[in-house]
Amino acid sequence: MSLITLQKRNYLAVFDMDGVLTTNRSSWRIIHETLGTDNRVNYDLYLSGKISYREFMLRDINDWLGVKPDITREFILSIVRRIELREGLINFIGHLSNSGFVTAIVSGGLYILAELINQKVSFDEIMANELFFDSSGHLLRDGKIMVVPAQKGDNVRDLQKKYSIPKGRTVAVGDTQNDFSMFKESQYSILLNPEDNRTNPYGKTIFSESLKGLDDDILSSLGIL
Secondary structure (H helix, E strand, O other), rough: HHHHHHHOOOEEEEEOOOOOEOOOOOOOHHHHHHHHOOOOHHHHHHHOOOOOHHHHHHHHHHHHHHHHOOOOOHHHHHOOOOOOEEEEHHHHHHHHHOOOOOEEEEEEEEEHHHHHHHHHHOOOOEEEEEEEEEEEEEEEEEOOOOOOOHHHHHHHHHHHHOOEEEEEEEEEEEOOOHHHHHHHOOOOOEOOOOOOOOOOOOOOEOEEEEEHHHHHHHHHHHHOO
Protein backbone atom coordinates (compact mmCIF):
# COMPACT_ATOMS: atom_id res chain seq x y z
CA MET A 1 0.00 0.00 0.00
CA SER A 2 1.41 3.37 -1.00
CA LEU A 3 2.12 6.14 1.46
CA ILE A 4 -0.60 8.26 -0.08
CA THR A 5 -3.32 5.71 0.79
CA LEU A 6 -2.16 5.68 4.40
CA GLN A 7 -2.42 9.40 5.06
CA LYS A 8 -4.65 12.27 4.16
CA ARG A 9 -3.25 14.66 1.63
CA ASN A 10 -2.79 17.83 3.65
CA TYR A 11 -1.06 20.03 1.07
CA LEU A 12 -1.89 21.43 -2.36
CA ALA A 13 0.55 22.10 -5.23
CA VAL A 14 -0.79 23.91 -8.31
CA PHE A 15 1.12 24.28 -11.56
CA ASP A 16 0.82 26.30 -14.71
CA MET A 17 1.43 23.99 -17.67
CA ASP A 18 2.98 25.78 -20.66
CA GLY A 19 6.56 26.75 -19.86
CA VAL A 20 6.48 25.07 -16.45
CA LEU A 21 5.63 21.42 -17.00
CA THR A 22 6.74 21.73 -20.63
CA THR A 23 9.59 23.52 -22.38
CA ASN A 24 7.14 25.16 -24.81
CA ARG A 25 5.72 28.53 -23.72
CA SER A 26 2.26 28.17 -25.27
CA SER A 27 0.26 25.20 -26.52
CA TRP A 28 -2.03 27.67 -28.34
CA ARG A 29 0.92 29.36 -30.02
CA ILE A 30 2.37 26.12 -31.39
CA ILE A 31 -0.91 25.52 -33.27
CA HIS A 32 -0.68 29.05 -34.72
CA GLU A 33 2.93 28.49 -35.71
CA THR A 34 2.09 25.22 -37.44
CA LEU A 35 -0.79 26.76 -39.39
CA GLY A 36 0.93 30.05 -40.10
CA THR A 37 -1.65 32.13 -38.24
CA ASP A 38 -0.97 34.95 -35.79
CA ASN A 39 -3.09 35.89 -32.77
CA ARG A 40 -1.15 38.95 -31.62
CA VAL A 41 -3.86 41.42 -32.66
CA ASN A 42 -6.53 39.43 -30.85
CA TYR A 43 -4.29 39.10 -27.81
CA ASP A 44 -3.78 42.86 -27.69
CA LEU A 45 -7.56 43.35 -27.91
CA TYR A 46 -8.01 40.96 -24.98
CA LEU A 47 -5.31 42.63 -22.89
CA SER A 48 -6.88 46.05 -23.52
CA GLY A 49 -10.27 44.76 -22.37
CA LYS A 50 -11.90 45.21 -25.78
CA ILE A 51 -12.82 41.52 -26.07
CA SER A 52 -13.45 38.85 -23.44
CA TYR A 53 -11.20 35.85 -22.93
CA ARG A 54 -13.90 33.65 -24.45
CA GLU A 55 -14.01 35.86 -27.56
CA PHE A 56 -10.21 35.69 -27.73
CA MET A 57 -10.35 31.89 -27.58
CA LEU A 58 -13.04 31.66 -30.28
CA ARG A 59 -11.10 34.00 -32.57
CA ASP A 60 -8.07 31.72 -32.26
CA ILE A 61 -10.16 28.72 -33.31
CA ASN A 62 -11.73 30.63 -36.19
CA ASP A 63 -8.29 31.73 -37.41
CA TRP A 64 -7.17 28.09 -37.49
CA LEU A 65 -10.27 26.94 -39.35
CA GLY A 66 -9.92 29.83 -41.75
CA VAL A 67 -6.71 28.36 -43.17
CA LYS A 68 -7.48 24.68 -42.57
CA PRO A 69 -11.22 23.92 -42.45
CA ASP A 70 -10.73 20.17 -41.92
CA ILE A 71 -8.80 20.31 -38.61
CA THR A 72 -9.31 17.14 -36.60
CA ARG A 73 -8.55 16.08 -33.05
CA GLU A 74 -5.78 13.85 -34.39
CA PHE A 75 -4.22 16.83 -36.18
CA ILE A 76 -4.16 18.84 -32.94
CA LEU A 77 -2.76 15.82 -31.08
CA SER A 78 -0.01 15.39 -33.68
CA ILE A 79 1.14 18.94 -32.94
CA VAL A 80 0.97 18.95 -29.15
CA ARG A 81 2.67 15.54 -28.94
CA ARG A 82 5.80 17.31 -30.17
CA ILE A 83 5.91 19.44 -27.01
CA GLU A 84 8.62 18.24 -24.64
CA LEU A 85 8.08 17.75 -20.92
CA ARG A 86 10.33 19.62 -18.52
CA GLU A 87 13.26 17.48 -17.33
CA GLY A 88 12.59 15.73 -14.03
CA LEU A 89 8.81 16.22 -14.18
CA ILE A 90 7.71 12.68 -13.41
CA ASN A 91 9.92 12.27 -10.34
CA PHE A 92 9.11 15.83 -9.22
CA ILE A 93 5.35 15.29 -9.15
CA GLY A 94 5.72 11.76 -7.77
CA HIS A 95 7.79 13.02 -4.83
CA LEU A 96 5.23 15.70 -3.99
CA SER A 97 2.34 13.23 -4.23
CA ASN A 98 4.10 10.78 -1.95
CA SER A 99 4.77 13.62 0.49
CA GLY A 100 1.08 14.36 0.99
CA PHE A 101 0.32 16.86 -1.80
CA VAL A 102 -2.75 17.06 -3.96
CA THR A 103 -1.29 18.04 -7.34
CA ALA A 104 -3.15 20.08 -9.95
CA ILE A 105 -2.60 21.67 -13.35
CA VAL A 106 -4.17 25.14 -13.55
CA SER A 107 -3.50 26.44 -17.04
CA GLY A 108 -4.90 28.67 -19.74
CA GLY A 109 -3.33 26.22 -22.19
CA LEU A 110 -5.00 23.41 -24.09
CA TYR A 111 -6.80 20.69 -22.13
CA ILE A 112 -5.86 18.15 -24.79
CA LEU A 113 -2.18 18.66 -23.87
CA ALA A 114 -2.94 18.50 -20.14
CA GLU A 115 -4.61 15.12 -20.74
CA LEU A 116 -1.49 13.82 -22.51
CA ILE A 117 0.73 14.99 -19.64
CA ASN A 118 -1.63 13.45 -17.10
CA GLN A 119 -1.33 10.06 -18.80
CA LYS A 120 2.40 10.12 -18.06
CA VAL A 121 2.54 11.94 -14.74
CA SER A 122 -0.85 11.45 -13.00
CA PHE A 123 -2.10 14.67 -11.45
CA ASP A 124 -5.10 14.72 -9.13
CA GLU A 125 -6.77 17.56 -11.03
CA ILE A 126 -6.30 19.08 -14.47
CA MET A 127 -7.84 22.44 -15.31
CA ALA A 128 -7.21 23.88 -18.77
CA ASN A 129 -9.21 25.10 -21.76
CA GLU A 130 -10.96 22.60 -23.95
CA LEU A 131 -11.51 22.46 -27.69
CA PHE A 132 -14.72 20.86 -28.92
CA PHE A 133 -14.91 18.30 -31.73
CA ASP A 134 -17.89 16.75 -33.51
CA SER A 135 -18.68 13.03 -33.62
CA SER A 136 -16.29 12.55 -36.55
CA GLY A 137 -13.46 14.26 -34.69
CA HIS A 138 -13.50 17.59 -36.55
CA LEU A 139 -12.83 20.82 -34.69
CA LEU A 140 -15.88 22.93 -33.87
CA ARG A 141 -16.00 26.71 -33.52
CA ASP A 142 -16.54 26.39 -29.78
CA GLY A 143 -14.82 25.32 -26.60
CA LYS A 144 -14.95 25.30 -22.82
CA ILE A 145 -13.05 27.74 -20.63
CA MET A 146 -12.01 26.27 -17.30
CA VAL A 147 -9.21 28.75 -16.61
CA VAL A 148 -9.05 32.48 -17.36
CA PRO A 149 -5.28 33.13 -17.27
CA ALA A 150 -5.39 36.27 -15.13
CA GLN A 151 -7.94 34.74 -12.75
CA LYS A 152 -6.23 31.50 -11.76
CA GLY A 153 -6.64 32.42 -8.11
CA ASP A 154 -10.32 31.50 -8.48
CA ASN A 155 -9.34 27.96 -9.53
CA VAL A 156 -6.91 27.68 -6.62
CA ARG A 157 -9.60 28.71 -4.14
CA ASP A 158 -11.97 26.13 -5.65
CA LEU A 159 -9.34 23.41 -5.16
CA GLN A 160 -8.63 24.52 -1.60
CA LYS A 161 -12.32 24.30 -0.81
CA LYS A 162 -12.74 20.91 -2.49
CA TYR A 163 -9.84 19.32 -0.59
CA SER A 164 -10.18 21.39 2.63
CA ILE A 165 -6.61 22.66 2.28
CA PRO A 166 -5.84 26.21 3.45
CA LYS A 167 -3.63 28.82 1.84
CA GLY A 168 -0.97 28.07 4.45
CA ARG A 169 -0.47 24.59 2.95
CA THR A 170 -0.65 25.62 -0.70
CA VAL A 171 2.22 26.14 -3.15
CA ALA A 172 2.11 27.35 -6.76
CA VAL A 173 4.54 27.31 -9.68
CA GLY A 174 4.13 29.48 -12.79
CA ASP A 175 6.15 31.37 -15.36
CA THR A 176 4.34 34.64 -16.15
CA GLN A 177 2.55 37.51 -14.48
CA ASN A 178 -0.71 35.67 -15.26
CA ASP A 179 0.23 33.27 -12.46
CA PHE A 180 0.40 35.97 -9.80
CA SER A 181 -3.29 35.56 -8.92
CA MET A 182 -2.63 31.97 -7.87
CA PHE A 183 0.57 33.01 -6.10
CA LYS A 184 -1.55 35.33 -3.95
CA GLU A 185 -3.56 32.31 -2.79
CA SER A 186 -0.45 30.32 -1.86
CA GLN A 187 1.89 30.18 1.09
CA TYR A 188 4.87 29.69 -1.20
CA SER A 189 5.34 30.25 -4.93
CA ILE A 190 7.97 29.87 -7.62
CA LEU A 191 8.19 31.93 -10.81
CA LEU A 192 10.10 29.67 -13.20
CA ASN A 193 12.14 31.03 -16.11
CA PRO A 194 10.13 34.22 -16.75
CA GLU A 195 10.79 35.49 -20.28
CA ASP A 196 10.90 39.10 -19.11
CA ASN A 197 13.28 38.33 -16.21
CA ARG A 198 10.53 39.50 -13.88
CA THR A 199 10.91 38.75 -10.17
CA ASN A 200 8.20 37.16 -8.07
CA PRO A 201 6.90 39.60 -5.43
CA TYR A 202 5.08 36.73 -3.69
CA GLY A 203 7.89 34.17 -3.50
CA LYS A 204 10.96 33.04 -5.37
CA THR A 205 12.16 33.39 -8.98
CA ILE A 206 14.19 30.44 -10.31
CA PHE A 207 15.95 29.98 -13.64
CA SER A 208 16.40 26.30 -14.44
CA GLU A 209 15.70 24.03 -17.40
CA SER A 210 15.07 21.14 -14.99
CA LEU A 211 12.59 20.56 -12.18
CA LYS A 212 15.15 18.54 -10.25
CA GLY A 213 15.53 19.90 -6.74
CA LEU A 214 12.42 22.08 -6.85
CA ASP A 215 10.48 19.42 -4.97
CA ASP A 216 12.90 19.61 -2.04
CA ASP A 217 12.72 23.41 -2.20
CA ILE A 218 8.92 23.23 -1.93
CA LEU A 219 8.95 20.69 0.89
CA SER A 220 11.50 22.74 2.81
CA SER A 221 9.49 25.94 2.36
CA LEU A 222 6.51 24.37 4.14
CA GLY A 223 8.63 22.74 6.84
CA ILE A 224 8.03 19.20 5.57
CA LEU A 225 11.71 18.31 5.17
